[in-house]
Amino acid sequence: MAFFSKLKNKLFKSSSRLEEGLDAIVEDGGEETTNPDPVIPQPEPEPQPVPELPEPTPAPQPAEPPAPIPTDPTPAAPPPEVLETRGLLGKLFNRREDRTAIRRTLDDDMLEQLEELLIASDMGVDTALRVTANMAEGRFGRKLSTQEIKALLAQEVARVMDPVAKPMPLYPKRPQVVLVVGVNGSGKTTTIGKLASQFKAAGKKVVIAAGDTFRAAAVEQLQVWGDRAGVPVLTAPEGSDPASLAFDALTKAQNEGTDLLMIDTAGRLQNRADLMEELAKIVRVIRKVDDTAPHNTLLVLDATTGQNALSQVETFRKLADVSGLVMTKLDGTAKGGVLVALADKFGLPIHAIGVGEQIDDLAPFDPEEFAAALTGLQT
Numbered sequence: 001m002a003f004f005s006k007l008k009n010k011l012f013k014s015s016s017r018l019e020e021g022l023d024a025i026v027e028d029g030g031e032e033t034t035n036p037d038p039v040i041p042q043p044e045p046e047p048q049p050v051p052e053l054p055e056p057t058p059a060p061q062p063a064e065p066p067a068p069i070p071t072d073p074t075p076a077a078p079p080p081e082v083l084e085t086r087g088l089l090g091k092l093f094n095r096r097e098d099r100t101a102i103r104r105t106l107d108d109d110m111l112e113q114l115e116e117l118l119i120a121s122d123m124g125v126d127t128a129l130r131v132t133a134n135m136a137e138g139r140f141g142r143k144l145s146t147q148e149i150k151a152l153l154a155q156e157v158a159r160v161m162d163p164v165a166k167p168m169p170l171y172p173k174r175p176q177v178v179l180v181v182g183v184n185g186s187g188k189t190t191t192i193g194k195l196a197s198q199f200k201a202a203g204k205k206v207v208i209a210a211g212d213t214f215r216a217a218a219v220e221q222l223q224v225w226g227d228r229a230g231v232p233v234l235t236a237p238e239g240s241d242p243a244s245l246a247f248d249a250l251t252k253a254q255n256e257g258t259d260l261l262m263i264d265t266a267g268r269l270q271n272r273a274d275l276m277e278e279l280a281k282i283v284r285v286i287r288k289v290d291d292t293a294p295h296n297t298l299l300v301l302d303a304t305t306g307q308n309a310l311s312q313v314e315t316f317r318k319l320a321d322v323s324g325l326v327m328t329k330l331d332g333t334a335k336g337g338v339l340v341a342l343a344d345k346f347g348l349p350i351h352a353i354g355v356g357e358q359i360d361d362l363a364p365f366d367p368e369e370f371a372a373a374l375t376g377l378q379t
């Protein structure tokens with residue numbers, strides 16, 4: 001199975017509240033009609049090949065490492081018109097079965113219901129209002145089917161998410177230091193294992209530092225991941241200062257020509273000031289070895305957390321200068337709307353998403369695929 005179809009099956013396994021809500025909104029007050037004209041700009045029927053448009057990027061084959069290891073921190077995003085006229089929307093609005101369907105007139109009542117649904121799906125009030133306003137623009141009074149509503153919503157979600165879908169940048173400076181932070185159980189250690197495996201497969205010399213020195217079990221867990229990824233794990237005795245381990249690990253990595261040092265940290269609740277201060281200390285101490293480090297500070301968020309993810313970003317950003325996000329547990333959860341709020345509010349890059357507990361269950365973030373999964377859009 002191609003990697004992306006496997007990923008698609010894993011994203012949002014269960015049908016989401018959002019999807020069910022959209023169905024219910026259209027059925028409430030809708031009636032069966034045949035659509036005279038499309039509500040979303042369509043590509044010309046059977047268009048001639050347009051040479052100046054870039055070809056869509058082919059999906060990676062399973063033989064390749066699951067996520068590309070980027071060398072360019074700002075890969076080009078597809079221009080908006082590519083999203084608009086090609087891909088799933090284009091395909092969708094050529095579908096015959098959607099010509100006769102239950103449709104509901106887009107009016108104030110329907111917009112209000114849509115807003116409420118998006119807010120209930122963790123998108124946040126500001127984002128929900130903006131997204132619905134964009135959906136309604138130029139379409140007020142038109143009759144829309146569920147499929148069309150889903151496609152419109154997916155288009156708006158993809159538009160919000162597109163600018164934040166960026167792989168983790170690797171800069172020329174070696175060793176690159178990646179500090180991984182987040183609340184308890186968000187998936188830090190697992191994500192480090194997965195990332196280490198991908199970077200190793202891409203030919204990098206990787207070392208992991210077990211900066212969670214609170215629990216002996218945490219070190220053992222990381223060692224298991226290190227073994228799976230084929231990457232050494234530097235440890236310190238239980239209860240020792242994680243900042244001093246980070247210092248030693250970076251010094252060693254410099255001496256040994258390591259490409260990438262990934263530092264795991266203990267989970268910390270954002271209301272524990274002492275633990276948060278300890279994190280700030282880790283950053284201060286590694287800067288004594290390399291004042292440009294850490295080069296990436298990844299905040300790992302659990303997609304099932306809901307709105308609390310927003311305050312996690314706010315707190316961790318103040319202390320650790322978060323450079324990017326990894327969103328875990330997007331498999332099997334019906335949630336995920338909070339990612340849209342995060343993207344809209346903070347604009348922090350989403351480098352990767354976790355879609356399972358296995359070593360290859362970390363994928364690049366694909367906005368269109370995410371939007372389709374979130375809205376339940378069948379493509």
Ligand SMILES: Nc1nc2c(ncn2[C@@H]2O[C@H](COP(=O)(O)OP(=O)(O)OP(=O)(O)O)[C@@H](O)[C@H]2O)c(=O)[nH]1
Pocket residue numbers: 182183184185186187188189190191212218265266267268300327328329330331332353354355356357361
């Ligand atoms: N389904 C699923 N489970 C995940 C994913 N990522 C992590 N997990 C699971 O979530 C649990 C916590 O993961 P850890 O990697 O230990 O989380 P952590 O942030 O290191 O936890 P602490 O060190 O205790 O703060 C484990 O059972 C993982 O297998 C994911 O993408 N999908």
Ligand SMILES: [Mg+2]
Pocket residue numbers: 188189190212218264265266267
């Ligand atoms: Mg951990």
